[in-house]
Amino acid sequence: MRDVAIASFAQATFERSSKDEVELLVDVITRARAESRLSKSDIGFTCSASCDYLGGRPFSFVSALDAVGAWPPISESHVEMDGAWALYEAWVRLQHGDVDAALVYAFGRSSQGNLNQVLSTQLDPYFLAPLWPEGDSLAGLQARAMIDAGVCSEDEIGSIATPRYGDGAAAMVLVAGPLLERASNAAVIRGIDHRIEAHSIGARDLTRSSSTQLAAEKAGACRRDVDVAVACAPYAYQEILLRRALSLTDRTRFTFLGGNSVYPYIVAGLSSVGEAFAKIASGKALSAVAHATSGPCLQQNLVCLLEVQP
Amino acid sequence: MNYAVTRMLAPVRLPFVVTPGEALSRFLSALVEGRLIGERCSECSKVVLPPRGACPTCGIATNPRDNVTVSDGGTVVMFCIVNIPFEGQTIKPPYVYASILLDGADVPLLHLVEVPVDKARMGMRVRAEWAPPTERKPSLEAIRWFVPTGEPDASYEAYKEYA
Amino acid sequence: MSERCAVIGVGQTKYAAKRGDLSIAGLVREAAERALADAELRWRDIDAVVIGKAPDMFEGVMMPELYLADALGAVGKPMMRVHTAGSVGGSTAIAASHLVQAGVHERVLTVAFEKQSEGDAMWALSPKYPFQPPLVAGAGGFFAPLIRAYMRRSGAPNDVGVRVAVKDRLNALRNQYAHLQLADISPETVLSSPMLWDPIRYLETCPSSDGACAMVLSNEANAGRTSRPPAWVLGSAVRSExxxxxxxxxxxxxxxxxCARDVYRQAGVTDPVREIDVAEIYVPFSWFEPMWLENLGFCEPNFGWRMTLDETTSLSGRLPVNPSGGVLSSNPIGASGMIRFAEAALQVRGMAGEHQVDGARVALGHAYGGASQFFAMWVVGARKP
Known part of the structure; x- marks a missing residue:
């Protein structure tokens, strides 16, 4: 494995934006490129993330390509997942050694629909989805399970409020090899891993986030004495599970994205990594752990360990 | 009693309130006024419509100052004849669906051409037939279809880059 | 690249208009189990799963990798979902091969599927959307004008599309998995089929299929452990515009x-028409065979149709194209690209059965998507690179 580092990050998050995907993206991509001091032609691989169900329109990533300026044609892939998984695909691609810079971006405009309801379509289409359990209902089940298991008290959980799903876009530039040597304020990805759990709610232990814990172990981030940790999830109570699963020391400053703040679905995970990077780039931390999640009740999780560029 | 479940219906109905974005909003508002606008990229000078808020090849943001009015007349550069009915179709097949390069634009616009299907051809000159002002909505339906102008056909050399 | 990557297992479902006997999970599992059996591996031997499909709206299941984690044995493992429109089956296989080549994993299961019968793909491709009047439905309406323009540009005779439509359906009769089994296919039946989007006739279009395709990709150390020959990935590339x-x-x-130039360079191919023994090319409308032959550098621009007419691309020709019957015979959209990649691998492994091209050593798998703007390709070979 060779070192791959985050060179820059830019994002924009809104409760509701009058801009469309391309308009949101062209701004953050331009900023991320400028901050990395790389030009369009330096980028050897591009990976994007979006989800058609946010806007109720298929092929949302196709028109978003207009924000990149994909001419001459570019080497590019797309995940229908949170942007953190696009980062993962780009990190893998940069291991090959033939290209030294990658652009990762994610976008989503949840404000166009009722995401709490739309998320029902993520469920098993034969046994679960036809019952239309909304995101909040499943969150309620998880919170109840936590209380019943004595993981936390009802007071600690509070009430389950529908997340403020919002609009947003984020872009990140990754560098490796000679471009990493020339970079300043980069954060090296020391480990990155993601794991998925069973889909069936009844087959899972909802009172812990085993996939977060496993991903953290595989990424070398478990029980790590890092300066900061950034985790994200739509519901406030999920912070309790993530803190435990990441097994951080008392010294680590923990930031949770979600709960009461605007939660840009699809962008949130990449944003979490971006926030961790920003702490390192600004000199506020030498090491950081970042977390991303996907699926109902934290079904799938990604953990990334970052360190300041040596 | 044993039942074999061979089929189940699980309809999905999800409402969305879609917003077109700022650049496309300007285009749609202009349609109500009976105008077609494109965006001229400040870097490559090419005029793209409908506007996207960014130049697709340069990847730089465009803004309202980059808007230019494009003619509602142009050349059919490609077409097909649609013979099949489908849900939501507004006109009865067969009809001509065409890629029309408007004068002053650098990318073609997709729309209908009101012409007997056996008269349709590449290079045909056409002009927009607008819906009456009171009936125009912020949609490409503000143009009913394009109709032949009767001008001589454009030479293949003139538009082959777009076909 | 630190590791070589090989295809050691291929699994396909029977493609059909409606696989009413299987759920979506059952469909992907049928393909995955066959790929595992071919690779002589068990579920626990797999390190990660990479899944791909076309838009979620085709089945109405958002981010279906979440629901399919259990069926694909991915619990506790990394699982990724790729979506690059029609090219997705190819891009998914490539993303999976990268995990092996990067040395992240040793054995990766990659799967692509579509269960068109459980949704309405035509609707999903052309949803009623404000601002944009519904002028045309489905991909045919988009691609028909291009075909007319190609005919004009190349001066191709009108029957080229008919010839491809017949050739691929005859090939499909040799492929047990192919959806369409049209024993009575002939130029006359194609010509007399309804004109849908003039110049595209019904029998010049691909069907709508249910189906899944899976492959097990492995690093060099594990590729040597199976009794069946592997297909080595000699080059892979993606391009978008x-x-x-x-x-x-x-x-x-x-x-x-x-994309083609890149993949040939990696594979050391300098004269594709001579050095590539067989090609599985994404041809959803018959006229795309000659168009892609030109795009892929098998001939000069505007000459592709001659290769079709002189039977270069027939099963016994110099460059057989789509011996499996191609997309024209089976089209589970999200899987269609991976089927091209998998069929290329089967050919160089000598495991393509009735549609095997004799002595195939190097094969091209090709997929495209969107408005002819997303491309994924790989070249696989019998010999280790």
Whole structure:
């Protein structure tokens, strides 16, 4: 494995934006490129993330390509997942050694629909989805399970409020090899891993986030004495599970994205990594752990360990 | 009693309130006024419509100052004849669906051409037939279809880059 | 690249208009189990799963990798979901191969599927959307004008599309998995089929299929452990360009030509028509065979149709194209690209059965998507690179 580092990050998050995907993206991509001091032609691989169900329109990533300026044609892939998984695909691609810079971006405009309801379509289409359990209902089940298991008290959980799903876009530039040597304020990805759990709610232990814990172990981030940790999830109570699963020391400053703040679905995970990077780039931390999640009740999780560029 | 479940219906109905974005909003508002606008990229000078808020090849943001009015007349550069009915179709097949390069634009616009299907051809000159002002909505339906102008056909050399 | 990557297992479902006997999970599992059996592996031997499919709206299941984690044995493992429109089956296989080549994993299961019978793909491709009147439905309406423009540009005779439509359906009769089994196919039946989007006739289009395709990809150390021969990945590439821009050549898109050049360079192919023994090319409408032959550098621009007419691309020709019957015979959209990649692998492994091309050593798998703007390709070979 060779070192791959985050060179820059830019994002924009809104409760509701009058801009469309391309308009949101062209701004953050331009900023991320400028901050990395790389030009369009330096980028050897591009990976994007979006989800058609946010806007109720298929092929949302196709028109978003207009924000990149994909001419001459570019080497590019797309995940229908949170942007953190696009980062993962780009990190893998940069291991090959033939290209030294990658652009990762994610976008989503949840404000166009009722995401709490739309998320029902993520469920098993034969046994679960036809019952239309909304995101909040499943969150309620998880919170109840936590209380019943004595993981936390009802007071600690509070009430389950529908997340403020919002609009947003984020872009990140990754560098490796000679471009990493020339970079300043980069954060090296020391480990990155993601794991998925069973889909069936009844087959899972909802009172812990085993996939977060496993991903953290595989990424070398478990029980790590890092300066900061950034985790994200739509519901406030999920912070309790993530803190435990990441097994951080008392010294680590923990930031949770979600709960009461605007939660840009699809962008949130990449944003979490971006926030961790920003702490390192600004000199506020030498090491950081970042977390991303996907699926109902934290079904799938990604953990990334970052360190300041040596 | 044993039942074999061979089929189940699980309809999905999800409402969305879609917003077109700022650049496309300007285009749609202009349609109500009976105008077609494109965006001229400040870097490559090419005029793209409908506007996207960014130049697709340069990847730089465009803004309202980059808007230019494009003619509602142009050349059919490609077409097909649609013979099949489908849900939501507004006109009865067969009809001509065409890629029309408007004068002053650098990318073609997709729309209908009101012409007997056996008269349709590449290079045909056409002009927009607008819906009456009171009936125009912020949609490409503000143009009913394009109709032949009767001008001589454009030479293949003139538009082959777009076909 | 630190590791070599090989295809050691291929699994396909029977493709059909409706696989009412299987759920979506059952469908992907049928393909995955066959790939595992071919690779002589068990579920626990797999390190990670990479899944791909076309838009979620085709089945109405959002981010279906979440629901399919259990069926694909991915619990506790990394699982990724790729979506690059029609090219997705190819891009998914490539993303999976990268995990092996990067040395992240040793054995990766990659799966692509579509269960068109459980949704309405035609609707999902052309949803009623404000601002945009519904003028045309389905991909045929989009691609028909391009075909007419290609005919004009190349001066191809009118029957080229008919010839491809017949050739691929005859090939499909040799493929047990193919959806369409049209024993009575002939130029006359194609010509007398309804004209849908003139110049595209019904029998010049691909069907709508249910189906899944899976492959097990492995590093070199594990590739030597199976009794069946592996297919080595000699080169892979993806390329994208915007859907609409000034002066775009949609018939011979640069993204496709660049992608082919890249993949040939990696594989050491300098004269594709001589060095590639068989090609599985994504041809959803018959006229795309000659168009892609040109784009892929098998001939000069405007000469592709001659290769079809002189039977270069027939099963016994110099460059057999789509011996499996191709997309024209089976089209589970999200899987269609991976089927091309998997069929290329089967050919160089000598495991393509009735549609095996004798002595195939090097094969091309090709997929494209969107407005002819997303491309994924790989070249696989019998010999280790």
């Amino acid at each position: 915007p859907a609409v821009f000034a002066g775009r050549d949609q018939i011979n898109p640069r993204a496709g030509a660049d």
